[in-house]
Amino acid sequence: MPRTSDPTRDRILDAASCLFYAQGIRAVSVDAVAEAAELTKRTLYYHFKSKDDLVAAYLQSRDQPNLALFAKWFNAADGAIADKVGAIFTHLAKAARHKKWKGCGFLRTAAELANMPGHPAIKIGSAHKKKFEAWLADVLATAGVEEPQALARQIVLLMDGAFSVMLVHRDASYVEAAGKAAAALVHLSEIRTAERPSLSNKSQLSR
Amino acid sequence: MPRTSDPTRDRILDAASCLFYAQGIRAVSVDAVAEAAELTKRTLYYHFKSKDDLVAAYLQSRDQPNLALFAKWFNAADGAIADKVGAIFTHLAKAARHKKWKGCGFLRTAAELANMPGHPAIKIGSAHKKKFEAWLADVLATAGVEEPQALARQIVLLMDGAFSVMLVHRDASYVEAAGKAAAALVHLSEIRTAERPSLSNKSQLSR
DNA sequence: TTGTGTATATTCACTGGTTGGTATACTTTA
DNA sequence: TAAAGTATACCAACCAGTGAATATACACAA
Numbered sequence: 223m224p225r226t227s228d229p230t231r232d233r234i235l236d237a238a239s240c241l242f243y244a245q246g247i248r249a250v251s252v253d254a255v256a257e258a259a260e261l262t263k264r265t266l267y268y269h270f271k272s273k274d275d276l277v278a279a280y281l282q283s284r285d286q287p288n289l290a291l292f293a294k295w296f297n298a299a300d301g302a303i304a305d306k307v308g309a310i311f312t313h314l315a316k317a318a319r320h321k322k323w324k325g326c327g328f329l330r331t332a333a334e335l336a337n338m339p340g341h342p343a344i345k346i347g348s349a350h351k352k353k354f355e356a357w358l359a360d361v362l363a364t365a366g367v368e369e370p371q372a373l374a375r376q377i378v379l380l381m382d383g384a385f386s387v388m389l390v391h392r393d394a395s396y397v398e399a400a401g402k403a404a405a406a407l408v409h410l411s412e413i414r415t416a417e418r419p420s421l422s423n424k425s426q427l428s429r
Numbered sequence: 430m431p432r433t434s435d436p437t438r439d440r441i442l443d444a445a446s447c448l449f450y451a452q453g454i455r456a457v458s459v460d461a462v463a464e465a466a467e468l469t470k471r472t473l474y475y476h477f478k479s480k481d482d483l484v485a486a487y488l489q490s491r492d493q494p495n496l497a498l499f500a501k502w503f504n505a506a507d508g509a510i511a512d513k514v515g516a517i518f519t520h521l522a523k524a525a526r527h528k529k530w531k532g533c534g535f536l537r538t539a540a541e542l543a544n545m546p547g548h549p550a551i552k553i554g555s556a557h558k559k560k561f562e563a564w565l566a567d568v569l570a571t572a573g574v575e576e577p578q579a580l581a582r583q584i585v586l587l588m589d590g591a592f593s594v595m596l597v598h599r600d601a602s603y604v605e606a607a608g609k610a611a612a613a614l615v616h617l618s619e620i621r622t623a624e625r626p627s628l629s630n631k632s633q634l635s636r
Numbered sequence: 637t638t639g640t641g642t643a644t645a646t647t648c649a650c651t652g653g654t655t656g657g658t659a660t661a662c663t664t665t666a
Numbered sequence: 667t668a669a670a671g672t673a674t675a676c677c678a679a680c681c682a683g684t685g686a687a688t689a690t691a692c693a694c695a696a
Contacts, residue, residue: 230671230672244544245544246455246540246541246542246543246544248453248455248456248541249455249541249544251654251655251656252655252656252657253654253655253656261672261673262672262673262674263656263657264657264658264672264673264674264675265671265672265673267656267657267658268670268671268672269671272656272657273656273657324543324544325540325543328597329540329593329594329596329597330540330541330543332593332596332597333453333532333536333537333540333541333593333596334453334455334537334540334541335453336453336531336532336537336596337451337452337453337456337531339599344596344597347597348597348598351594351597351598352598372606372609375603375606376587376606376607376609376610378590378594379586379587379590379591379594379603379606379607379610380583380586380587380590380610381590382590382593382594383585383586383587383588383589383590383591383593384586384590385593386536386539386540386589386590386592386593387536387558387585387586387589389536389539389540389543389551390535390536390539390551390554390555390558391555391558391559392546396582396586399579399582399583399586400583400586402579402583403583403586403587403610403614406614406617407610407613407614410613410617437645437646458680458681458682459681459682459683460680460681460682468646468647469646469647469648470682470683471646471647471648471649471683471684471685472645472646472647474682474683474684475644475645475646476645479682479683480682480683
């Protein structure tokens with residue numbers, strides 16, 4: 223029976239995460255992961271049944287930490303809902319300026335494995351993105367925004383667009399542009415909400 | 430002296446485009462390209478000095494056709510500027526429903542080669558995306574929209590976001606959502622333009 | 637027309653290295 | 667002792683790239 227924590231497995235996963243994110247899936251060999259984890263390939267194959275399995279585990283291990291980070295950025299920000307959404311992009315822009323930043327691991331993996339639609343790693347990526355979109359729709363709904371699900375999807379598109387465009391241009395101002403667009407779309411929803419005669423006008427409408 | 434058209438080179442490029450787009454860069458071997466082009470690997474290496482060179486040529490060959498396609502979709506659409514921009518997304522959504530569609534080759538290549546920042550293929554991708562953004566800013570400016578460059582960038586972010594998210598979810602409704610967001614942002618710019626007292630109100634403002 | 641030189645274009649066979657994955661035996665630990 | 671975990675050594679297939687020989691095409695001279 224598997225223990226709840228497995229140090230060796232975690233060490234492999236840490237090494238795999240580092241390498242896969244930095245260099246890509248197919249560019250990193252199982253040998254390279256084993257060497258980085260300071261053990262032999264045979265041991266790695268004792269803990270993971272194949273490379274595909276390892277790749278899936280890599281993305282799975284990034285699921286909760288990533289979601290938690292976005293939530294932290296959102297919750298730590300002051301101001302109206304548009305400002306809190308904007309804060310996510312501001313933090314993202316800062317992270318994107320780091321040399322080691324290489325975009326979104328989920329999107330890059332999906333891009334690389336686009337010819338394997340049923341790959342477990344892509345399913346994990348899909349679930350991750352869905353979770354983020356659902357969380358965003360939830361906080362938007364709580365803030366009383368009109369059509370929170372549609373707005374959340376639009377913001378996700380801007381965010382993932384920024385992730386991807388950055389890989390081509392390496393210019394963090396694209397992330398800021400995405401943040402401005404997101405804030406504008408949030409304001410637009412707030413205006414629509416305020417205009418609706420059946421609802422009392424929201425006090426947090428900043429202008 | 431090289432001829433203006435080189436059938437053999439073109440045949441290699443066609444085979445490479447097919448395979449690289451369908452399966453990804455590192456997933457396709459030079460042998461596979463040579464076999465698809467019905468010649469030996471050694472002949473391929475006579476026309477291209479390396480695989481990297483071939484990859485760059487592949488993207489270069491997609492530059493103008495892609496831009497022309499977007500321009501065609503835009504020009505063929507009737508209505509206000511927001512509708513013409515929306516038409517690009519509508520056509521994109523239709524294309525995205527095809528089984529063989531695998532997103533944007535430029536973005537996917539950049540995602541796969543993210544660990545090689547100076548790779549010629551990424552530079553070609555960057556130039557391609559810049560060209561599209563500049564073209565979009567130009568048509569927006571011609572339509573009399575406020576801040577055409579900022580708006581063009583936001584639309585590009587939505588479009589590339591749709592390209593990328595589609596690889597994860599395979600759900601064309603994301604493209605439609607991006608189109609709606611783009612149209613909303615265009616309308617927002619038009620409203621701002623109409624509100625500006627120093628400019629006479631534009632006649633093409635549809636509503 | 638025929639022969640010859642030359643640059644272009646193509647092929648076969650090969651290299652040295654890497655790949656994902658495994659058969660088997662050894663070591664640790666409960 | 668028995669199971670879990672690790673290591674050595676190995677495999678067949680594949681990889682990007684190359685050396686040397688060859689085939690083709692065309693210019694020009696005899």
